[in-house]
Amino acid sequence: MKLPYEWQIGWRYTRAGKRTTGNGFISFIALMSMTGIALGVAALIIVLSVMNGFQKEVRDRMLSVLAHVEVFAPNGGLTDWRQTAHEALRNPAVLAAAPYVEAQGLLTRQGAMRGVVLRGVEPSLEQQVSGLGAEMRAGRLADLKPGDFGIVLGAQLSQQLGVEVGDKLILLVPQGSLTPLGMLPRFKQFTVAGIFESGHYEFDSALALINIADAQTLFSLAGPTGVRLRIQDMQRAPEIALELTRSLSGNLYIRDWTRQNQTWFAAVQIEKRMMFIILTLIIAVATFNLVSSLVMTVTNKQADIAILRTLGAQPASIMKIFMVQGMTIGLFGTLLGVALGCLIAVNIPTIVPFIEHILGIRFLPPSIYFISELPSDLKLLDVAKIGAISCLLSVLATLYPSWQAARVQPAEALRYE
Template identity: 60%
Template sequence: MALPYELVLGWRYTRAGRATRRNGFISFISGVSMLGIALGVAALIIVLSVMNGFQKEVRDRMLGVVSHIEVYGPGGGMLPDVNRTLEEVRRNPEVVGAAPFITTQSLIARGEDMRGAIVRGIEPALEPQVTDLAAAGKGTLDKLVAGQFNIVLGAELARAMGVRTGDAVTLIAPGGQVTPAGVVPRLKQMTVVGTFDSGHFEYDSGLVLVHVDDAARIFRLEGPTGVRLKLRDLNRAREVGAELATTLSGDFLVRDWTRQNRTWFSAVQLEKRMMFIILTLIVAVAAFNLVSTLVMTVTDKRADIAILRTLGASPGSIMGIFVVQGAAVGVIGTLAGLLFGLAIATNIDVLVPALEQMLNASFLPKDIYLISRMPSEPQSSDIMPVAIISLVLSFAATLYPSWRASRVNPAEALRYE
């Protein structure tokens, strides 16, 4: 079956030979337009994939330390009946783990070095049900025995304070004791029995773990202040939290991980949208370079257009020839950009370390960014819109030059030929 002559001629014009200097220049401009579209599409895919990977990596590491849902006692105080609360939350079919906890801010001191930290009192036997800290701590949580006042530090905090396993640190509790000499802070010497490395700098540098019973004695509490939950599906945290708020018997404060870190995730989503818009403009600029390419082609092919018109070609057929030419550039550029972008995005974990080694530089310092490696996660929900937008812009750029080609007057075009 023979192909339509519009398709054949449009494809031939795309591959314009270099018989003349003018044809060669037009072919060069067409290649530049194609390259611009490819680079714009590739940049969009790479950036969006990195941002997806960054969000997923931080979320997973964050949820390795933070539970999916936290239930606090009335007014932020102690739970009236922790066993009853644990029983009630476990009735929900979405809850796969629950553990009591105490959390407060305090100071950790060793000699003259003093650091602020969040002290979390946990039940070592139940903690693996709600977070991955047991795996991050490599068995050290089992050393948190009630009454021994042991403590586990984040790896970055221990490194900053120069603390090793077996060293003693002083925990300074807020709200000191009132004595005739004034208010004296409550101090308790703790023994470091290990460290944990969650891969999240914020928590590794500012979180310490103690046994929940030791925390209650140090902070003068009669029991846990909340319960931490793990769900089957973390994406249903908000829905399950709202359900628990209505089913629990008591005036409890229920917070899920999406609300606790809402500002951070909202900022990432906003940045992702802005980057998408900005990089789409790059694709638009490259796509509309096709306008100049096609205008030059139409000018160069006026005699050919006139001959085709005298042979019976309709204005629609002439328009179709140049639409095919511009569309071919857009399709090839988009496909090349997709392949190149996906190749970079799927191998960025290898390319970035190689560049860092070559340039002797670190692109993601741990003390600035939340993670220390460049993640990437290409998603079809991002790739498909990028490809569609690129193709639409390319097709749109062909319309005006193609319409102008269809309006060429054969007699006038052949007058000086």
């Protein structure tokens, strides 16, 4: 199929030879424009992939402790939790349910004191709704037996209190006991039954687990605080929570995991948007080079433009020639950047350790960061957005030079030829 002459001439100008110094210099500028676009696109893909990787890693570590959805009563006690769990499990998206008690307390041992969030759990059911069972560094969740008053601590919390499995400590709770001396805090001795390490500092330093029966006895509760649910697709948690508000009976509050950490996720999204805008400016700078190369091409090809006009070419056709040239440079630069960015983003777990080995440094020392490897999560939607923006900027960059080419007057251009 024979292409229109505008396309043929535009492509010929893109690969202009070096018969003259001017053509060679213009080709060099065009090559630099293409390289700049490619580097900008690649950098944007790599940075967003790494940010997505960090977000996914932190989210997965948070969800090893948090439930996807929580159902609880406004008065703090869910007396018939089995009925609530049964109604929730009717939803095909809900995989498991487990009761829990949540309260606050103060742990103390040999002068060290730490405030903690206490969570009473049923060990056999808890492992179905969270990944804490796989995060145990010592002991097991199953060791939390009713009446034994065992406690499982986060790794950071155990270090702060200086305890290991088998050690004793005292738990003080806000609910007081009335004595002849007045109201005194209630306290109970617990034995450390296990230590978990989720990799999330907030939980490892402030969360303690006890058996749900011990929690109800300690806090004088008639039932659990609520029910924790695990669903098939955690990304659908807000949608499933909305469905449960319509299907569950009783006056209940329902909260999904995105609401529990709304501030953190909002901050991450803002950071990603700002990084996207900042790195898009790199592509914009490269398109400015494209504008300059096209302007120089138009200046250099004024005689050719005049001849085409005298042969009957319309201004729109002249404009199309230089738009084809600019869009070709932008498209090739975008495709090269997408290929390079995707290749590096997919292989970051291999490339980063190699660079660390060559330079003899660690970008994320395990002693400082809980995530010791640089994660990457390449998303096709991000790649598509970046590619579309790069192509759009390239098209916009061609408008002014092409319009200038269309305004060239044949008589003026040929006067001194």
